[in-house]
Amino acid sequence: MSEPLLEISGLKTGFDTYDGRVRAVDGVDLTVHAGKTLCVVGESGCGKSVTARSILRLVEAPGSIDAGSIVWRGDPEPFDVLELDVSDKRLAKLRGGDVGMIFQEPAASLLPLRTIGAQLIETIRIHTGADKKAARARAIDLLDQVGIPRPEQRVDAFPFQLSGGMCQRAMIAIALCANPSLLIADEPTTALDVTTQARILDLIRSLQAEYRMAVMFITHDLGVVAELADEVAVMYLGKVVERAGVEELFADPKHPYTKRLLHSVPVLGRDRGRDLPTIPGTVPNPLHRPKGCSFHPRCAEAIAGTCDLDEPPEIDFGGGRTAQCVLYADREGATA
Template sequence: MDSALLEIKGLHTSFNTFDGRVRAVDGVDLTVHAGKTLCVVGESGCGKSVTARSILRLVEDSGSVDAGTITWHGGDEPFDILSLDAKDRRLAKLRGGDIGMIFQEPMASLLPLRTIGAQLVETIRIHTGMGRRAARERAIELLGQVGIPKPHERIDAYPFQLSGGMCQRAMIAIALCANPSLLIADEPTTALDVTTQARILDLIRSLQAEHRMAVMFITHDLGVVAELADEVAVMYLGRVVERAAVDELFADPKHPYTKALLASVPVLGRDRGRDLPTIPGAVPNPLHRPSGCSFHPRCAEAVAGTCDVEAPPEVDFDGRTAECVLYADREGAAA
């Protein structure tokens, strides 16, 4: 495994709501390795996007990062992103420079009253110091690189004049304009047709190989995970419940939640005539978290008197981890 580029330890992020304080991220530990792809997978509302936004300190005004460290190893000296002052130049350099981000909804992320080119040129100039003419030439080059036809014409188009797939490609161009060491892709294929999805995934994979960048890919699609990931982190209700290399995770899932997710994926020709397995119930309200293991109300392997009382330990399986009491007696388990 290559060296760590980004390390997240004990991350807690919460939000004020009318009903109370909500813990969206509840002690997340993650590591992104240089040149590798980490897929963060889980149901909607499990904290994937909030974790990504916390890295760049882009949490909404109603929220805050309450604890933890996010260490960046991509510069001359490692530093904790969360310890930086809001006006620190290192933070400005990270956002869109060392770390590029593709947001989930391109139509909501792009400014509707400015052309694609104006937004791209501005980002290029901020992070590279290019003149306006050189930045425009670079913008046209980037639009062509991400597969937008006739980039010299499309550069003057407004977001509403482009399709969803084209807007997503424009977002990718903006994220890549400063040749980042890490690309964070927050469900970049959501709401796109399957053909466009495949093209976006192929594009990200080819750009990663070309620029040798790391990718943190956020998704709920296990098919995408199998295709892209080197490592996988499975999240549930704000916590990472299992971490493993992609082949290990699919071949031998440890956590009951991971097993249930994989069992619910339809496979052509398998179990014809039977109902598709589902996970009973729904994700609990984060304001009213279950005691003990947060997954125990929906878990087919829950141990009464233990899972509903005790927080599960994180168990190490020779480099991969799972939070589950089923393995609590395994040597090396850490509370």
Template sequence: MAEPILKVRNLQTRFFGTEGIVRAVDGVDFDVFEGRTLGVVGESGCGKSVTARSILRIVDRPGRVVGGEVWLKRAGGGPAVDIAKFTEAQMRDIRGPEIALVFQEPMASFSQHYTIGNQIVEGIRLHMGLDAPAARKRAIELLDMVGVPQPARRVDDYPFQLSGGLRQRVMIAMALACDPRILIADEPTTALDVTTQAQILDLLRSLQAERGLAIILITHDMGVIAEMAHDVSVMYLGRAVESGPVAEMFARPQHPYTRALLRSIPTVMAKPRTRLPTIAGSIPHPFNRPAGCAYNPRCAEIMGEICGQAEPPQVDTPQGHVRCFLHGGAP
């Protein structure tokens, strides 16, 4: 396989709260390839969104990226650079032209006081140095590309005049304004209805096919992962517990958490009124992170004392990587 366009190594982000320190992202590794989608999946509090924000270094205070490397192959060619060491000024050239972000809440991520055209044009003029008429023309082209009907008229609409699905299309247009090569989509369809979700996922797939975009898709929905991702990383309490190609992961999940998660998903293919297998307990509060493997109090395949004592290291499997003593790595 080609060399990854983005390589994340041992990424660590902590939140320094008044009640203590939360290790929101605790040593995450992954590779992202051109024209492929990496799905990052997990439940609330697993650190999937913070991981995305840590890559772009837009974590809100009191959070801070405290360690790790983010190797990016830049558009101009040359060897990969570690953008984790970039200054704030250098990062501004990364956000937008190299890596763009699509947020979950399209209503909350727009300014209500400017037209959508204004908001798209701002990024284009800042990063691409176009004059106002050219930038506006480009904004209309972008709206057309993401399937906004009557783009020349819609460009002067305010966000509140658009439906949820259209707003998400505009958000994607804005993200693509500066021709990024990597798109991070953080729960892009969670706030949408299923038929609208299907439209947006379709759009992302076709944009990827046309432009060779690398997509990091962050979601809690295994159905969306199955549909969109080429590679998957499953997160639990700040760590990637398992990663690998999507077909392998669904056919032969390696980590007990992945196995249990896949079994507990309701599907339209089930027989009516069937009980689902469940995962015991609930996700621990981040201040009460269990010792050892963070999943051990809920694990159905616990091996013994070791699971509560040592953190399992990342072990290579034929499919990918896994962090579980079942697959070795015991001290």
């Protein structure tokens, strides 16, 4: 395994609402290794996107980061992102420089009244110091790299003049402006058709090999996980309930939630003529978290009097593999 590039420990992020404080991220521990792909998977509402935004401190009011540490090890001197002042140059360098981010909705992330080229050129000049002419040439080259046809013309196009797939490619180009060490992709294929999704995934994989960057890929699609991941973190209601290498996870899932996620994936020929397997119920409202294990109301393996009362221990299976579940509490390495 390569050296850790980013280490998140005990991260807690919440939002103030009229009904109370919502804990969107509740004690997350994650490690992203240099040159590797970490896929963060889970249903909608499990805290994946908020975790990603917390890394770059892009959580806006009424949200705030309440606790934890986010240690960036991509510089000669590691530092905790959460300890930086908002005016610190290291934070500005991190955002869009060392760490590039592809947001979930390109149409909402690109400025509608500025051309694609203007947005690329501004980012390039901020992070590289290039003059306007050199930045424009770099912008055209990036658009060509991400597969946008006629980049010399498209560089002057507005977002509304491009298709959804082209806007997503433009977002990827912006994220790559400063040759980042880490690319965070927040469900970048959700709003795209299947063919375009496959092309975007192929693009990210080829760019990762070219730039030798780490990737943190957020998704709810286990097919994407199987195709891209080196490591997988499964999130449920703001917590990481299982971490494992991708082959280990698919071959021998430990947490009941992971098992049900994998079981619900359609398999060609297996499910013909019968209803698709599903996980009963929905992700609970974070304002009204179940007592004990958050997954117990939906879990077929829940133990009455234990899972509905006590927080599950985190079990260390070795080799960086963990699961938070009482079913393995008698193993060595269990921690409360």
